[in-house]
Amino acid sequence: MKFSFTEDQRLLAETVREVLEKACPPEAVRAATRDERPGPAWRALAEVGLFGAHIAEEHGGLGLTPLDTVLAYEQTGWFAAPGPIVETAVAAPRVVAVGQLPELATGSLIVSARPAADPYLPDADLATLLVAGSALAPADGIALTPHGSVDAARRLFTAELDAAPDDPVAFDQAALATAAQLVGLGRRLREQAVGYAGQRRQFGKVIGSFQALKHQLADVAIALEFAAPLVYRAAYSLAHEAPAASRDVSAAKNAASGAAHRAARTALQVHGAIGYTDELDLQLWLNRVWALRSAWGDDGFHRARLRDALL
Amino acid sequence: MDLTFTPEQDAFRAEVRAWLADNVPAEPLPSMDTEEGFELHRQWERRLAEARLSVVSWPQEYGGRAAGLIDWLIFEEEYWASGAPGRVSQNGIFLLAPTLMAYGTEEQKARHLARMARADDVWAQAWSEPESGSDLASLRATARPDGDGWRLNGQKTWSSRAVYADWCFGLFRTDPESERHRGLTYFMLPLESEGVTVRPIAQLDGEAGFAEIFFDDVYVPGDGVLGELGQGWKVAMATTSSERGLTLRSPGRFVATAGRLLELAKESGDQTLRDAAVQAWSDAEAYRLYTFQAATRLEDGIELGADSSLMKVFWSELDLRMHELALELLGPRGPVAGRWLDGFLFALAGPIYAGTNEIQRNIIAERVLGLPR
Numbered sequence: 001m002k003f004s005f006t007e008d009q010r011l012l013a014e015t016v017r018e019v020l021e022k023a024c025p026p027e028a029v030r031a032a033t034r035d036e037r038p039g040p041a042w043r044a045l046a047e048v049g050l051f052g053a054h055i056a057e058e059h060g061g062l063g064l065t066p067l068d069t070v071l072a073y074e075q076t077g078w079f080a081a082p083g084p085i086v087e088t089a090v091a092a093p094r095v096v097a098v099g100q101l102p103e104l105a106t107g108s109l110i111v112s113a114r115p116a117a118d119p120y121l122p123d124a125d126l127a128t129l130l131v132a133g134s135a136l137a138p139a140d141g142i143a144l145t146p147h148g149s150v151d152a153a154r155r156l157f158t159a160e161l162d163a164a165p166d167d168p169v170a171f172d173q174a175a176l177a178t179a180a181q182l183v184g185l186g187r188r189l190r191e192q193a194v195g196y197a198g199q200r201r202q203f204g205k206v207i208g209s210f211q212a213l214k215h216q217l218a219d220v221a222i223a224l225e226f227a228a229p230l231v232y233r234a235a236y237s238l239a240h241e242a243p244a245a246s247r248d249v250s251a252a253k254n255a256a257s258g259a260a261h262r263a264a265r266t267a268l269q270v271h272g273a274i275g276y277t278d279e280l281d282l283q284l285w286l287n288r289v290w291a292l293r294s295a296w297g298d299d300g301f302h303r304a305r306l307r308d309a310l311l
Numbered sequence: 312m313d314l315t316f317t318p319e320q321d322a323f324r325a326e327v328r329a330w331l332a333d334n335v336p337a338e339p340l341p342s343m344d345t346e347e348g349f350e351l352h353r354q355w356e357r358r359l360a361e362a363r364l365s366v367v368s369w370p371q372e373y374g375g376r377a378a379g380l381i382d383w384l385i386f387e388e389e390y391w392a393s394g395a396p397g398r399v400s401q402n403g404i405f406l407l408a409p410t411l412m413a414y415g416t417e418e419q420k421a422r423h424l425a426r427m428a429r430a431d432d433v434w435a436q437a438w439s440e441p442e443s444g445s446d447l448a449s450l451r452a453t454a455r456p457d458g459d460g461w462r463l464n465g466q467k468t469w470s471s472r473a474v475y476a477d478w479c480f481g482l483f484r485t486d487p488e489s490e491r492h493r494g495l496t497y498f499m500l501p502l503e504s505e506g507v508t509v510r511p512i513a514q515l516d517g518e519a520g521f522a523e524i525f526f527d528d529v530y531v532p533g534d535g536v537l538g539e540l541g542q543g544w545k546v547a548m549a550t551t552s553s554e555r556g557l558t559l560r561s562p563g564r565f566v567a568t569a570g571r572l573l574e575l576a577k578e579s580g581d582q583t584l585r586d587a588a589v590q591a592w593s594d595a596e597a598y599r600l601y602t603f604q605a606a607t608r609l610e611d612g613i614e615l616g617a618d619s620s621l622m623k624v625f626w627s628e629l630d631l632r633m634h635e636l637a638l639e640l641l642g643p644r645g646p647v648a649g650r651w652l653d654g655f656l657f658a659l660a661g662p663i664y665a666g667t668n669e670i671q672r673n674i675i676a677e678r679v680l681g682l683p684r
Contacts, residue, residue, distance in 0.1 A: 222625055227597065310589050
């Protein structure tokens with residue numbers, strides 16, 4: 001029993017953090033909302049090999065497991081990196097043709113993917129390949145209908161494209177990576193809220209000294225700290241193809257979704273009116289949380305899977 | 312990451328499981344807060360000790376098996392899954408013993424630990440006072456020098472199991488000029504000492520689960536002091552960031568409760584309650600995994616810091632939520648005396664004892680998040 005990560009696993013996450021720190025500051029996410037997508041973050045992640053992480057070495061990838069990348073996905077969440085990263089790097093490798101894997105591994109083949117039961121393709125306007133469940137089609141020649149999205153940096157489209165049933169492993173791996181992103185987003189929001197609470201003064205004191213805010217922020221810390229181990233365990237279960245892997249993914253996604261939402265609500269409340277503006281960068285992370293909560297299985301879907309597994 | 316156990320750990324688990332299957336009383340023991348129940352719980356502790364299962368993580372010389380933290384967690388999982396009785400000696404073995412091992416003299420350890428492991432001595436804590444609950448550092452009970460020893464005066468309260476226990480440990484002010492955390496000293500003394508009066512306090516369930524302890528010029532010899540004079544606060548708090556932070560409540564009991572809750576939920580047609588039970592199972596798993604993560608950190612030599620505050624809030628609120636839910640699932644059978652009702656009444660105390668959850672949230676905000684006091 002050893003519940004910790006290897007040096008290599010931590011190093012990959014650290015590398016992703018370093019490149020995104022440069023390539024994905026809030027201005028870059030904001031630029032993505034103005035349609036400069038997927039932007040420099042995508043290129044930076046391609047350079048560190050994230051798009052090949054789940055592709056076998058013989059096809060130009062790194063042959064890593066979900067356990068190897070879960071911390072790296074947390075970082076992509078922390079920076080709210082734009083573009084269909086999970087769809088391209090996690091969902092696509094199991095469904096695209098073998099011949100396309102080398103191109104996929106370099107990040108030059110952008111894929112928009114959706115689970116069979118979810119009508120919306122994220123960032124489909126950037127994609128050269130569309131995936132619905134396990135059905136795929138070249139994006140060329142397929143008409144996309146745009147839909148307003150809570151997260152302007154993550155646009156949503158519908159397309160005339162018949163879905164085939166999900167590849168269950170691709171679905172679970174994508175749900176796990178999304179859960180990791182939600183944990184990262186939650187941690188970022190916590191940091192923002194704590195930072196603001198330590199600076200903003202009212203009644204002659206910093207507002208972070210008020211117990212009403214302290215307790216809300218403590219609850220955010222609790223929710224995040226207890227969601228993360230569920231996410232890590234699900235990564236382990238997927239990496240070891242454990243029989244309960246789907247159950248563990250559902251527990252992870254729901255916990256991450258709940259914790260990130262709590263972090264988002266609290267961060268907004270702590271910031272007050274300024275938090276409710278487009279001007280403050282906070283909205284970039286808030287809107288991403290709300291977008292990802294329903295991606296790769298919403299809470300209701302994962303709750304149903306847990307019920308089926310446990311009751 | 313490796314979430315499997317070694318063959319030795321699997322064998323240990325099998326041994327514990329088999330022993331418990333053969334030895335756990337078929338009917339639950341009467342409440343340990345009654346005279347009869349207390350004695351039966353003490354006898355149960357002796358049986359555990361004879362099998363060297365009462366304090367598996369302690370050194371062998373004191374009755375343990377020198378088991379690592381993971382083995383201890385395995386023991387706890389099996390213990391609570393088996394429906395074994397609550398631990399009447401828990402204040403001693405989980406609260407005092409880690410401090411005693413860290414700060415006690417060899418004589419003190421030899422005198423107390425083996426007897427504690429066999430429940431020959433059951434210990435009560437003497438922290439809170441009528442005017443010092445959450446604000447423990449305001450405590451006023453005193454100890455003044457008398458020859459080679461000390462004279463204790465004052466009043467302690469909310470002392471769990473003090474009515475039937477043998478010894479107590481707690482903080483007393485040895486420097487009358489001191490304030491707050493300074494000038495306090497950690498004492499250990501027999502409750503039979505002359506001048507000690509224990510007055511039972513009936514709890515919510517009507518039983519004398521805790522007590523007030525009055526100290527009227529009680530003589531304690533010099534070797535009743537644990538750690539340095541005037542350093543009592545530090546001595547009492549020092550082990551919270553090590554093993555003790557982890558051992559206050561092991562995940563085993565919550566995982567066991569969650570399992571029983573799922574069984575109840577299976578019989579229910581109420582989707583809201585079924586979902587809540589599934590959520591509770593997930594939370595219990597989260598607590599278990601978090602604990603394994605913390606145990607791994609401790610084994611790698613990393614201190615826990617304020618993790619114990621995060622854990623305390625999480626388990627106490629989870630435990631209460633699970634019992635509330637069980638009573639709802641039971642419907643008209645909810646308020647009927649039995650295991651779930653007992654568990655509910657016990658769980659209600661969780662957010663209050665060992666530092667209220669409000670105090671724990673302050674600690675999380677200040678020490679984990681770095682917010683100003």
